[in-house]
Amino acid sequence: MRITTILGDMLRALVRRPMTQAYPAVRRDAPSRLRGQLHWDPEKCTGCCLCVKDCPADAIEMITLDKAARRFVLRYHADRCAFCAQCVQNCRFKCLSMSSDQWELAAKDKEPFTVYYGSEEDIHALLEKCAARADQALPAAEP
Amino acid sequence: MTETSRLLEQAAQITTPWGKSFTAPEANRLDVVIDANDLPAAAAALNAACWGYLAAITGLDRGADDGRIEALYHFCAGAAVAALRVTTPRAEARLPSICAAYPSASIFERELSEMLGVTFVGTPDVTPLFLPEDWSPDAYPLRKDIDLSQPNTVPVRPPPTNGENGKHFIIPIGPQHPALKEPGHFEFSVAGETVIGATVRLGYAHRGIEKAVEQRNWVQDLYLLERICGICSHIHATAYCLGVEKLAEVTVPPRAETIRTLFAELERLHSHMLWLGVAAHEAGFDTLFMAAWRDRETVMDLLEQISGNRVHYSVNVLGGVKFDLEPQHIDALLNGAAFIEERARYYFDLVNHDPLFNRRTRGVGVMTAEQAETIGVVGPTARGSGIVRDVRVEAPYLAYTRCPVEPIVETDGDLAARFSVRIRELLESCRLIRVLLETLPEGALQTRMPRRIRAGEAISRVEAPRGELFYFVKSGGGEMPERIHARTPTLCNLASALILSIGRPLADIPMILVGVDPCFSCNDRTATIHTADGSAEDETWTWERLRRYGIEATR
Incomplete structure (x- = not known):
């Protein structure tokens, strides 16, 4: 029976620097395999939607503007994403990847969580279409 | 066979x-x-x-x-x-x-x-x-x-009560209580300071996962089931994968099997170290709590380095694993295992030789082997009572078929035995990690899985850090399962904590509860009533009598 076993550890802890990290004052690089925000490269995408089908969190929407011309927009909901990387596994054309750098995703409102990927004109066309549809849905204004 | x-x-x-x-x-x-x-x-x-x-x-x-x-x-x-x-x-x-x-x-x-x-x-x-x-x-x-x-x-x-209202003093604890790390509602009937009855009402973290999996496809279910528990996420996903792969008659490549096993052992390491910290904290030994959690970060960092995440590593996919081991990972794993091994030896020495700590653990919450059999406990809780019940030994799966596990058993059945079992299991896991890395097979990581799974039923049993995890998977031949039933180890073990608390002073209850390493979000099920019969004494105690009792009880 002895009581001194822990004392050595306690004394060593006294002279050692704190184990905690000084984040956010010091931002260390995340491990290279960290699964952060999803990225989509429209170049090779065929629009097969396998990523959408298996997403457990319903975080990916593939919007087809013109299937023949391969014009797609990917709408990604970072707030729903579970960061499991199943979509990355499913993609046969390596269009999807998860960033090891973009992981500070907190925001004060919901807007930054909806991310559009695709060519700029396609996103523009899609947003215009959405806006037009939203207008139609509104009840006719009184004259 | x-x-x-x-x-x-x-x-x-x-x-x-x-x-x-x-x-x-x-x-x-x-x-x-x-x-x-x-x-x-x-x-x-x-x-x-x-x-x-x-x-x-x-x-x-x-x-x-x-x-x-x-x-x-x-x-x-x-x-x-x-x-x-x-x-x-x-x-x-x-x-x-x-x-x-x-x-x-x-x-x-x-x-x-x-x-x-x-x-x-x-x-x-x-x-x-x-x-x-x-x-x-x-x-x-x-x-x-x-x-x-x-x-x-x-x-x-x-709400359900233990039927003794008005007869005894009942101390309610939870569902939100600073001493509880997860939601649960306990009611302890006490005579003076001795517990004479205990009930628990859980379900506060019940999320209806078993129903929800019937409305999602096989791949989506993997991630839902992984989220039954944060600490043993990998083993839930593994149990599910093993069941589904059995149904689909798919053989996982040996390298993937070893990587799955490796993660299961890393998970056991961090789970046991988390438990050691919590248990020490309940005993008032906060230095050990801090030390155990500080050292646990080594394992968490390794997991993050290899898989990219600390908690839901999501290593499994149906038919294999996602992440391969690079040479630098193997080096890091070997160093990590050596460090944890050294610390585990130190903890073992500490919990067995610190006289103050031993007064909280030796002879407290004793469960005999017969009791353990009757209550039906599993995992380290059973092994602390001298029962060799370890799925890795009894029904080896994955790489355990190639790398046999030495079951860790203690016979005292008290809290000290449960400490010893879990700390010795840290050493055994470190040994296993080394063996697994030495015998890491080369080859592919995944096999192709069909989207529709052949109709049938499969049972998969794995050893989670807290004990046997039992999965029943039934497919109707479609893209979604017909029924998945998960029986978690805490469901078997929690009743033992209530039975063992009867007759103990109230101050021992947190230790006895934590001794089974309960995981409420895994379990979230029970409301059990246990009362010692005929133990009702005088119901009114004077202040002087209570004071005297307090002094004598802790002498």
Whole structure:
């Protein structure tokens, strides 16, 4: 029976620097395999939607503007994403990847969580279409 | 396999008088169809012959066309699993209780009765298990025809009490309480400072995952089931994968098997170290708490480095694993294992030789091997009472078939024994990690999985850090499962904490509770009542008497 076993550890802890990290004052690089925000490269995408089908969190929407011309927009909901990387596994054309750098995703409102990927004109066309549809849905204004 | 087939033959012999049909869906399984009325007799015969233990009761709704509800009573002995299958009409579901032979069946029967609406005749406890108080008593969530678009709620019923109101002083703890790390509501009836009755009401973290998996495809379910628990996320996903891969008749590449096993052992390391910290904290030994959690970060960093995440590593995919091991990972793992091994030796020395700490653990919460068998405990809680119950040893799976595990067993049955078992398991896990890395096979990481899984039923049993995790997977041949049943180790172990707390001073309760390493979000099920009989003393104590008692009790 002895009581001194822990004392050595306690004394060593006294002279050692704190184990905690000084984040956010010091931002260390995340491990290279960290699964952060999803990225989509429209170049090779065929629009097969396998990523959408298996997403457990319903975080990916593939919007087809013109299937023949391969014009797609990917709408990604970072707030729903579970960061499991199943979509990355499913993609046969390596269009999807998860960033090891973009992981500070907190925001004060919901807007930054909806991310559009695709060519700029396609996103523009899609947003215009959405806006037009939203207008139609509104009840006719009184004259 | 000869031992397994011998056990199965024995089970068939025992149940012959009642068995209407005997089938072997897998090499290590035997399904015996019996008449519902014969159930207590058949269960009693298995119990009398000491054939295995009751691992789980799975309920299946066979749908309106079939008009029956089926219940599977799974008994496990070694690698052998024998199931007694009974059916009862859906319109008037009624089964006899087997609690006379297996007291541990009470929890499973209550789960079945509220989830599928089966009335158990002769069961000791019929209070709701994990559905909320305002859940309609006529809505059975796991029936296939339940209308989930409705709220299915009724005006709040009075919460269950232990029936002793007004007679004893009852100390309620939780569901939100600074001493509890997870939500649970406990009521301890006390006579002076001694606990004479204990009840628990859980379900505060119940999320209806078993129902939700029936509405998602096989791949999506992997991630949902992984989130049953944050600490043992990998082992839930592994149990599910093993079951589905068995059904699909897919063989996982050996390298993937080893990587899965490696993660399971890393998970055991960080889970046991988390437990060590929590247990030390409950004993008031906060230095050890801080030290254990500081050292645990080594494992978390390794997991993050290899998989990219600290908690939900998501290493598994159906048919293999996602992440490969690079040489730098192997080096980091070896260094990490050496460090943890050194620390584990130090902790072992510490918890066994610190006289103050030993006063909190030695002879506290003693559970004999017989008690452990009756309560049906699993994992380190059982191994602390001298029972060799470890799925990795009894029914090796994944890489454990190639790298055998040495079961860690202590015989004292007290809290100190549970500390020793878990700390020695840290050493064993470190040894296993080294062996796994030495024998890491080369080759592919994944095999192709079909999107539709062949119709059938599979059982997979794995050893989670807290004990045996039992999965039952049933496919109807489609893209979604028909039924998945997960029986988590805490469900088996929690009853032991309540039974062991009776007769102990209140101050020992946090330690006894934490001794089984309860995981409420894994378990989230029970409300059990245990009262010591005839222990009611004088009900009014004077201040002087209480003071004197306090001094004497802790002398």
